Every structure is written in C-alpha cells, then in structure tokens.
Amino acid sequence: MANNRKDAIIEVEGLSKVFGILPALQEVDFTLARGEFALLLGANGSGKSTLLRLLSGLSKPSAGSVRIGGWELPGEAMAIRAQIGLVAHRPLLYDNLTARENLAFFGRLYGIDRAECEGRSRDLLRQVGLWRRADTLVRTFSRGMKQRLSIARAILHRPDVLLLDEPFSGLDQTAAESLDQLLATARQEGRTIILSTHQLERAPPTGERALILSRGRIAYDGAFETSELAEMYRAAEA
C-alpha cells in the first residue's frame, strides 16, 4: 500500500524467521510511513510477536531486511534502538523499584539528562494516571497499572516508532480506554505505531492501516475498515 514512499520510516522486505524447521514468518513485505498507525492482526501463533521482536532488533531474521529510519538491522541496531519503544507481553519493569525509579533507570539507559528525565517522568506519570503512585513499588501494581507504566517507559525517550504487542490483553475497560487515549496522544505527537492484537473488536478506532498475518504471511495489507476487515480476518483465520 505505502511501498517505496519517500517518507517511509519502516521498510520490511522479504522478512523470514525460522525456528529450527518451523517457519514463523515467511517473505513478509511492507512499508510504513512516518506517523502512520498500523494494526497488526492475526490469530495466536500467526507470527505477530515474532515480527515485532524482529522490528525491535531483539531477534535476528533468517532472511530479508528491516530498515527503520533509514538504518538497517542488525548492522545499525544501536541507532535503531534509540528510535524504538516497545510494549511487550510482559511489562519490562522492575518490581522492586518504584514507578519513578523505573523511569529514572530507563532514562539513564537512554542517555536522558537526569533533570530532563525527572520532568518527562512527571509528565508521563500524570498522563498515564499514575502520578499519585509514583513512589509506590511496582510489585504492588495491578496488571493495568503495570501496562500503563510500561507505555510510559516505552515513550520516555520519545521514540519515532512505537511497537505494541497485545497491549489490551488483561486490561479492564477503564484501563483499555486510558490506553486508547495514550495511543491517540502518541499519534498526535507524530509517532509511527504498530499495534498487534488478535481481537479485532479491541482494535482502537484510531487505526488507519491494517496488516493481517496468517501462518507467518501477510494475508492483507490495506485500509482499516472494520466491516471489510472483519471478513478478511475471518477468512485469514480459517
């Protein structure tokens, strides 16, 4: 759909990943423009998490190439890491640190100046509704609170690309709505977002592009139109 656009920030070509003899991804091609919001749909085991791990540089492809912001993985991974924020299945937070300490720690890893990091943390904790719990240990947080803090961690360094792997799983209605708001803000800030989900009904309305993965292949790459998409998704799952 958006192939070879000049403003492309994510370019994926012939991407494949094989675990042993099991192909998890096969010949995946797509391009995302800067600021685009894509929904990555697929049943469990379709390769969504594998694709997001490859895009974030946590996993190496068996074949094909990934370019993010003009940098190529895995050779230029260091430059790419600074541009990526990942919200994974697990919260990627330290239970024995407070919310504020977690953000301060990741801020240091991303080379953010201490005073600047404190300011950003304060703003983000307010944005995700955790300001009052800033000095509470993360181990006392609910799943929804951890997920919100995880999003704050992922955008603390102001990445150009935000990758979210099933961010709605385990969230109650209030937490899910709060996440929707956060995503809308991230979009307004011009971030490119890929959000994976296996629940089409849970896909946020802000999506403009949809990619359906089926058995490791792209089965659909097109506009986000819920009615048509539902049909395509059912067909891909079958």
Added chain:
Amino acid sequence: MKTPVFETVLAIASKDLRAELRSRELLSLMAIFALLSILVFSFALELDRLAREEAVSGVLWVTLIFASLLGLNRSLAQEYDQGNLDALLLAPVSRSAIFVGKFLGNALFTWLVGVLLLPLMTALYGMNLLDGRLILTALAGIFGLCAIGTLLATMTVQTRAREALLPIAMLPVALPFLLTAVRATTGILTGAAEWQVWFQLLLGIAVIYLVLCLLLYGYVVEE
C-alpha cells in the same frame, strides 16, 4: 546515539543494589546457605581437628562457589522472568556494558557473603581467616567466578532446567579458580611463600575469563 559505557554500568549495578536492599531476597538466601554450609562442614569435620584445618580453605571456596551459584541464578532469573533482559537489550547501550553492570552487582553480593563468612569461619574453625592477603584472594576469586557465572547464568536462565543447568555448566569452568584459590588460601593459612604464585595465577585466570566474557556476552544475548 549510544549511552556511555560507564553510565550504563553504574545504572545497572546501582539498580540491582537498590532493588536488593529493598527485597533482601538474594543476599539473605546466599547468606543463610553459606552459614548452613559452613556449619554442616564444621560438624562433619569435627572428629579430626587436623583434617578440619587442612580442609578449611576447601570449605571456604566450595561454600562461596555454591552461594554464588544461588545468587547468580536468582539475579538473572529476576531479570529474565519479567522480560527485563529484553528491556536492557532494547536500550542503545553496548552489550559489554550490560554484562559489566550485572557482573558487578553479582560480585558485590558474593563479596558481602565472603565478608560474612571469614569471621564466622575464624570462630568456628579456630583459625585466623581475617588476613589481608586472604581477603585479597577472596576478592580476586569471586571477581573471576562472578564474571564467568554471569555469562553462564545468562545462557542457562533461558532454559527450563536453569537451576540444575547452571551448576552443571559452571562447575567445570570454575575448576581452575577452585584449584588456584584453594592453593593460595592454604598457602596463606600455613605461611607458605608459594601462595603468591597461586594468587598471581588466580588473578591471571580471572582477567582472562573476564575478557572472554566481555567478548562473548553479545553473542549469548543475541537470539
């Protein structure tokens, strides 16, 4: 953009220290294990005073190795189970800096257990282990042990049988440390001048292992 190595090392080591001071999960586990071990050895070797004196350096190092195994397993499991190893790998930091940060935290905890062990063993075994040279030997031995242990624990923590696999992987590799550290310790306790040779050898092995770990860590954490 790459975060400076020193900043990364300091951030990871101080994070580990802060989390541990709060939970005391790792240190208490290691200290209780070490205490029980030296008590068991003390009772088992009670009958023969001479044997006990000869065995004291072996008891010290075997206890330190097993206590460090416990600590390394827990430390890396805490990192892996919450997916935090991924979070570290996602950051624009060098893999070597991640290794050194984790290694320093682990070494610090094992050194603290060593600090606890030396006076306790002095009291229990009736031999003076509070010797500057012995403390130096313990520092060098633990330094090397924790270097190789951090590397191997990062590998085994990703497996199902990690608790069993770490000792299996680490004990053969730790053998050069055990041999040289025990010889150096025995030399110090008996007043033999050759302790220096064993100490230098121990230091050499520790440095070689550390360099190897720095070079290999990147490969170990890459999928």
